[in-house]
Amino acid sequence: MSRHPPLRGRTAVITGAARGVGEQLARSLSARGARLALVGLEKSELARVTESLTGEAEHWHADVTDAAAMLRTARLVEERFGTVDVVVANAGVAAGGLFRHSEPDAWRRVIEVNLIGSANTARAFLPALLDSRGYYLQIASLAALAPAPMMTAYCASKAGVESFAHTLRTEVAHHGVEIGVGYLTWTDTDMVRSAEQDSTLRELRSRMRWPANRTYPLAPAVDRLTTGIERRARHVYAQPWLRAAQLVRAALPPAAARRARRALPALEPASAATPTTLLGAGGAANEVGGADGPR
Numbered sequence: 001m002s003r004h005p006p007l008r009g010r011t012a013v014i015t016g017a018a019r020g021v022g023e024q025l026a027r028s029l030s031a032r033g034a035r036l037a038l039v040g041l042e043k044s045e046l047a048r049v050t051e052s053l054t055g056e057a058e059h060w061h062a063d064v065t066d067a068a069a070m071l072r073t074a075r076l077v078e079e080r081f082g083t084v085d086v087v088v089a090n091a092g093v094a095a096g097g098l099f100r101h102s103e104p105d106a107w108r109r110v111i112e113v114n115l116i117g118s119a120n121t122a123r124a125f126l127p128a129l130l131d132s133r134g135y136y137l138q139i140a141s142l143a144a145l146a147p148a149p150m151m152t153a154y155c156a157s158k159a160g161v162e163s164f165a166h167t168l169r170t171e172v173a174h175h176g177v178e179i180g181v182g183y184l185t186w187t188d189t190d191m192v193r194s195a196e197q198d199s200t201l202r203e204l205r206s207r208m209r210w211p212a213n214r215t216y217p218l219a220p221a222v223d224r225l226t227t228g229i230e231r232r233a234r235h236v237y238a239q240p241w242l243r244a245a246q247l248v249r250a251a252l253p254p255a256a257a258r259r260a261r262r263a264l265p266a267l268e269p270a271s272a273a274t275p276t277t278l279l280g281a282g283g284a285a286n287e288v289g290g291a292d293g294p295r
Helices: 020-031 043-052 067-081 104-132 152-175 190-196 199-206 218-231 242-247 249-272 280-287
Strands: 011-015 035-040 057-061 086-089 135-139 178-183 235-237
Touching (some): 011 104, 020 035, 020 043, 020 086, 035 067, 057 067, 067 104, 086 218, 104 152, 152 178
Parallel strands (some): 035 057
């Protein structure tokens, strides 16, 4: 182990920190000595996570889709900690269902939280990262590489944030700011467990080829993200096989289309009859405009 761990005494901001990947990442970074600034919608959950950390931490209630709120939060974080060294744009939601039957408001909210929210996060904290020559990690997904039927908004948003992060890197690299993209597939979080309760999504997943048809444990995935943050990596793969998926990404859309042609005729009626909702308790918090979601 290094005598001077790279995260000790550094300030890390995590959006979507109330549960799931954000919560586990807060614990992992805190254990490595980082000071944590947690941002999210669910006040009581953020407080719970903050109080459970062993190191220095504070939380702020903010909606990443509110650009002014994120700018205020960035100022408050700097006032509290003096510097920002790492920012993880993790806040995200998902909604399932066929596009032509989807609720426009739910579809739009996925884009706003995942894509616009990430841009708002970067815009708010970039001045501090320029000062510290820091590191920004954008959480993306296998959905950025391969289309998933009935997840049009999620796939569009994750492809968008991947491209956004790669482009932002070209603009700030000469300032010493590093930009990384973190890729995850189905990981054991509240949002994924909610998706597995949807019979149509569950059936579609069961027809995917291994290793994409299983859910992976959260802790090892977050450990890999943490290591990527320590190394200021350009690409971080929470599940190692995603590196191979990156290499063959051009072949993934036609393969997904072939599987969908076989599966969707039998699944369309049930999907059309199912209302579009944001998945999981985090999604519920977004649907009520930032109030505390169910625990």
